[in-house]
Amino acid sequence: PLTSHAASNMAAPLPGRCAFFVEKKKRFCKMIVGKGKKFCGEHEGESVDGSRRIVCPLDPKHTVSENKLENHLKKCNSREKDKPVSDSEPQKVHISMVDVYAPLSMFSSLCERSRTELQSLVDQLKAAVTGLDCNVEDGVLSHPVLQVELSNPKNGDSAHKHLKQQSSILGHLQDLGLLEGGRCFVEFGAGRGKLSHWIHEALKTSQDLQLLLVERCSTRFKVDGKHQDVGVEFERLQVDIQHLDLSKVPLLQTKKLPLVGVGKHLCGAATDLALRCLLERPGHEEESEPRHKRMRTMDPGCGSVLGLAVALCCHHRCEWRHYVGQEFFLKQGLGEMEFSAFCRMSSWATCGLRLTNQDEGHEAAEERDSVSGDLVRSFLCRFLSAAEREQMGRRCKELIDAGRLHFLKTKGFEGKLRRYADPQVTLENVLLTAVAASP
Structure with missing residues (x-):
């Protein structure tokens, strides 16, 4: 039944669709x-047989x-x-040096650290990024397959922003020679x-095309x-x-086509897990092999990996x-403690650029902090301006991504960071790309 007088003013339900008016x-x-x-x-x-409807015990939605x-x-x-056939034990982290794990007592939040400690972190960050070859290149591209959809006036601002990002990612895949059948x-x-x-859509006329979508959550409105x-x-x-062990995925075993890794806003640690999934074979010590003997296009047990394009975030x-x-x-x-601090600072x-009590003056700031207990805000307004905080955050991101580029280099790939979208589209606008390095 209709639940609102508003329903009487609305158009009739679409043909073949439910006549219930959703008030919300x-x-x-x-x-x-x-x-x-x-x-x-x-x-x-009430159903036809008179049985009442009840909330599903597995999902109240x-x-x-x-x-x-x-x-x-x-x-x-x-x-x-049931776990998919590709499910395996969590992949072991392989590095050539001994892991350094700091005691939990050293992982205090930023607001619990003194000005001296925070100044030390900033100094360490500046020293680490000095001379670092980790420039982010400007590269907003597009692909013609999305042109019609980008011009569709029915798409709202949010949809339009996503389409711009998808178009640029496809443009970069094509520019790298990865967007092929x-x-x-x-x-x-x-x-x-x-x-x-x-x-x-860009490759539907190509031969031998496979698409494997990996998502840990159940997703509605899938395409x-x-x-x-x-x-x-x-x-x-x-x-x-x-x-995920790609060597155990049946789809990848049928033709063993070369692999290309992609992702749009692969959040935080998910980027590192994806890189390991593509470029490290579970249970195999890659680092024990001389670099010149490693394959330029890594073989994770199925097809060789040709490259990747992953939009970073968080x-x-x-x-x-x-x-x-x-x-x-x-x-x-640097070790785990510094890494943890730089991750927090990267935000x-x-x-x-959000305004703080920086412009209120010290007396007003102190009074406000005494009420709110916002120690981080109190420290920042005296130590770093909004512009300086943004710059420090970007340096943290660059340092973290420099480690990813180093990892790709050890695997025989040439990695780059590209600014693939305008900041007005998304502030998380950096794309990590990689292709096999030239011999």
């Missing part, structure tokens, strides 16, 4: 109804007919699923799978269904990247145990 969304439900029915299963209230509960629990998307594209942190969708009737191998794995969520640049950090005289790159 101010529109009719868009679920498809059964033949001869007016409402969908969620809104019909939806309901189920009470007399069909047993069968529903067997196929509910929120049920505990005869490849398997592995999208890490796939979400709805829009990036893979556009890769498919996978659009590719069921297409002559392309399109597969999704619900698994955490750290448990450096503050990186973890030392997964970080691929441990060896690089240790050679800089200043995207929030450093």
